[in-house]
């Protein structure tokens with residue numbers, strides 16, 4: 520039974536996947552001729568595989584596209600998602616002509632885009648039709664009558680404005696009606712594999728106290744009043760700070776944390792000050808910090824090269840996690 524309240528665009532027969540692109544008529548021009556392409560040096564064998572692998576070098580996030588057909592929610596994993604325009608707000612998705620999802624997308628159809636969080640690999644597999652053991656049933660929030668995967672890092676609801684011929688895929692241009700994002704890390708896809716960002720910024724905090732204490736001993740105290748800015752994005756990161764009293768709020772796009780007594784700020788920047796600060800740091804109340812300048816740090820490391828080696832080991836171990 521069709522929901523009488525459901526907008527007309529949801530009243531779509533699901534079984535006609537191959538008919539999807541043709542349903543758009545004027546948006547699909549005549550099929551251009553097939554073009555051969557040249558493979559670069561060292562790339563031999565099946566050109567289709569080489570092409571796929573080449574495209575796989577483009578690292579992306581992972582989304583689940585969702586829509587409703589009558590009472591049913593349908594989801595599909597897609598990484599062919601891109602932002603197109605800010606004004607009007609437009610996004611584009613590319614859907615395989617064989618996918619059931621494509622058959623549900625018509626001009627005017629609303630679709631959801633859920634940007635998956637690093638821990639949602641299982642959901643990505645699930646919505647790609649792959650076996651994903653032990654993954655809990657997905658749950659959906661409904662916004663603008665459109666299902667969105669709960670727990671995702673960001674959500675968009677868009678309405679299909681135009682669609683275009685895209686070879687064995689169809690391109691759907693959607694006007695965004697709703698957008699939100701939360702905090703967390705994205706799931707990434709690169710070279711046919713899931714990847715993740717390493718954002719552990721601890722370096723000095725992982726040193727044993729016998730190596731860290733002599734560095735901190737060269738610091739001097741500084742106080743801040745409530746709401747005072749301690750560090751600003753883009754400033755040179757030439758100081759390492761230890762919170763001695765109070766708490767500080769660290770804000771960067773998509774991420775906010777509070778650091779308290781005993782925690783260090785600016786651990787990476789002080790080793791690479793030209794990169795600039797990557798976050799705004801503000802005092803949450805009265806704050807007292809121990810400040811070690813980069814010059815003092817260099818003096819401490821020259822005095823005890825064991826500390827310098829220990830820092831390199833910490834960074835090498837972090838690098839190891841990504842390769």
Ligand code: FAD
Pocket residue numbers: 581592593594595596597598599600613614615616617618619620621643644645646647648649657708
């Ligand atoms: P189906 O294959 O029928 O469904 C997909 C899966 O989702 C099935 O397992 C189904 O059980 C499950 N599912 C659907 N709705 C629900 C629900 N309500 N509750 C629970 N489970 C549900 N293909 C593209 O066309 N474009 C892309 O950009 C793209 N990117 C991809 C990126 C990655 C990382 C991966 C792994 C795959 C990608 N794919 C892409 C492939 C695509 O996800 C699969 O081909 C998918 O199976 C096509 O979905 P479908 O619409 O045909 O539906």
